[in-house]
Amino acid sequence: MANxxxxxxxxxxxxxxxxxxxxKLVAFSKLGAGLQTPHSSHASDTVPLLSGEDTFETMSLEIEQLLKRLTQINEHMAEQxxxxxxxxxxxxxHRDILTDLSKEYRxxxxxxxxxxxxxDLLHGSSDSFRSEGINNRRDMYLKENQHIHNSDRMVNEQISIAMETRDHLQSQRQTFKxxxxxxxxISNKYPVINSLIQRINIRKRRILLFWDL
Structure with missing residues (x-):
């Protein structure tokens, strides 16, 4: 095209x-602001709050293509x-105009x-406010029930640990006994061993006393 x-x-x-x-931007702006909605005068619950979406998307694509063409033309003019x-x-x-048009489009x-x-948020809220409230309460009850279940399980685990510890201590005490x-x-059966152990203890005390002096 430049040649x-x-x-x-x-x-x-x-x-x-x-x-x-x-x-196109004038019409595009009105459509984007919802001023050209065919159901605005008699909207009902069965009519979407946002109408003309397809028209808006089509016009958006047309403006994008025109902006692209205008960009190419400006580039070709700059090459002259x-x-x-x-x-x-x-x-x-022309560059400034392109910039302004692009800003307005965005x-x-x-x-x-x-x-x-x-x-979309308002429309969804009007349709599902009650069901969402019920679901929220149900979720709250389920979470509370799960919390109670977890607490019971932890208490049972602690009781089991305490019982095992008690049994272990009792077993150790029986072993020591x-x-x-x-x-x-053995001492009563073998008096010699008992006497030997006593002499060893006496000698050990003497050695300790010697080292203390």
Whole structure:
């Protein structure tokens, strides 16, 4: 297109597309704000709050394509040989217009998205407020029941640990008693061993006393 069209041809095309985009943006902005809703005068529960969604998407795609074409034309104009300050000013002016149109398009898209989310939320709330309230209470009861079940399980585990510890201590005590009885029986049965153990203890005390001196 840059080789076939002159600078004047490109400038005319740019103006034509700019005007077309500007007109579409006016309708696009109204549609995005919900001013052209076919069910606005008699809306009911069976009619979606957000109407004209398909029209909005179609117009959005058309404007995107026009902005892309306008961008290409501006690039081709910038590639033309510069003939003076007026030409530079004109090219810059077309760039500024493209920037403004693009900003307006993105702004309308953003406002439409915010409005759609808000209306979807309101529409969903009107349909499911009661069921959501019931579900929330049911979830709360289930969580509370689960909490009680977990508490009971933890208490049972602690009781089991305490009982096992008690049985273990009782077993150790019985073992020590049996060992003590065994030692007593051995001492009574073998007086020599008992006497030997006493002498060893006496000698040990003497050695300790010597080291203390």
């Amino acid at each position: 076939a069209l002159t600078y004047d041809d490109l400038r005319k095309q740019a103006r034509c597309i700019e005007n077309e985009i500007d007109l 040989p510069v003939s003076g300050a007026a030409m530079l000013h004109t090219i810059q002016r 702004k309308t898209n953003s406002q439409h998205e915010i409005r759609r989310e808000r209306e 049996r060992l003590q009885t065994r030692f007593n029986d």
